[in-house]
Amino acid sequence: MLEGPFRGSVAVAARLVTWRRLQGPAFRRIYPDVYVPYGLELDLRNRSLAAYRLVADRDGVLAGYSAALLLGVDCAPWNAPAEVLVPRFMRPVTGLRIGYQRTPEDDLTEVHGCRVTTPERTAWDLSRRLSLVEAVVGVDALARVGRFDPAQLLTRRAKQSGTPGCQRLDEVVALSRPRSESPMETRLRLALVRAGLPEPEVQYQILDRHWHEVARIDLAYPDAKLAIEYDGARHFDRRQRERDIRRDAMLARYGWLTLRLTHTDVTSDLERTIRNIQGALRARAT
Template identity: 50%
Template structure:
């Protein structure tokens, strides 16, 4: 449920017909119109992709399903860039586009559909297939990595869709995406960091490489590694900035350094804005 007993998203016409709200009130500050006749209770922040995706599901109910980045979001495999539109796939009928909504028309078999709460959406595998053939290489790999990691499937299974839908647009991209995909990648930014190195011509690093510490009887997982060169490459997300995260990293990196590892740590800002410096760092280290 949403705020004060209201559903998270609702049809404005139904709420007015039920006497829950006056039509004029829907245009006030208390509610936000997401799509035609689909509203939510206004919050302090702009509607999230998850909320907009549930609103899109209500908009196309009975005629279409949530898909693409929206499906990934509701499947717990968030990988969309900031500001991505909600996405739906129409199974029949027509629906014109709206600001903030991307509409696809495609074939989707019944076995390729899931239900999450009240939302009907494409399955993890079908969602990965759709994103793999629609996005540029890097973001396609990011999406496939995330969905495969969260839902524990082998990316090569996407080839089955290309066989089943031989005329589908974008099928020719699938093989290239699968050549770079890795279901062990721990996060979208980690996948982007890996692709940054590989596309620059550097050797493909190991993903989630395990370093044993017999004395402490523990194991340490490295985001990316060149084991022969004892080079560790870590993506530092927000969880590393908490007090516990900082203290845990101090112990972890001290043990790695004691075992001869060189550690390169990068944030999302460097990956987005200083890719050349990252490539230069690792090139020098490997040289």
């Protein structure tokens, strides 16, 4: 069955489909000789899998945001192109970011049948080209899934002196907090710091009198007992909302105020969100 991205020539040779049928309405060509079934969502994951089909026989690998996504880190903008590294020149392909480099085996791993750059190597690549905030977002998330210390990027820099984009790595590493559990948590934390607020604690544990964890908070100001929670899509599920309400009430019994934020609060309404947090900190300090 042709359910995901596939090479047309390979499928025809295996008699899974004919060239005539490939040109019909059942399939869509997205890269040279790479097709997907019509109706398959062309999100970054599927475009990345398709890109790998294109470059696998050229010793190509997935890198950048494509590698991050397959490694379990979804931090790319909605319109990010798929990304590959190949050892030799190939013609530019619309919608595909191509880097030319032979990647050392130590920098590679395999995920879902694709060769991708490791979490540390992916963080190295992204952190050198993205804005400061997005570089920290990527390093936070990749260091967490890859279980590496962000300071290893500085060690890598020392071994690869002169690599473009390394000048800002000290700041990226200094701001990185791999305990963060989502890109939005990192973006909000950095926005608060850049607005002049104290840096909140990340994934802060609240313990009962027996030193058992009763809750873990996305971002916290312990002195003010102010909890800031980022609610992703799953929090709009009715049962999850009910659990959140019970949890907030339990935290209130421990003297904590919980502020729950959504995607809009951290993006288009960020200035208002920062003012609200500033106001809550002032009120809790009196």
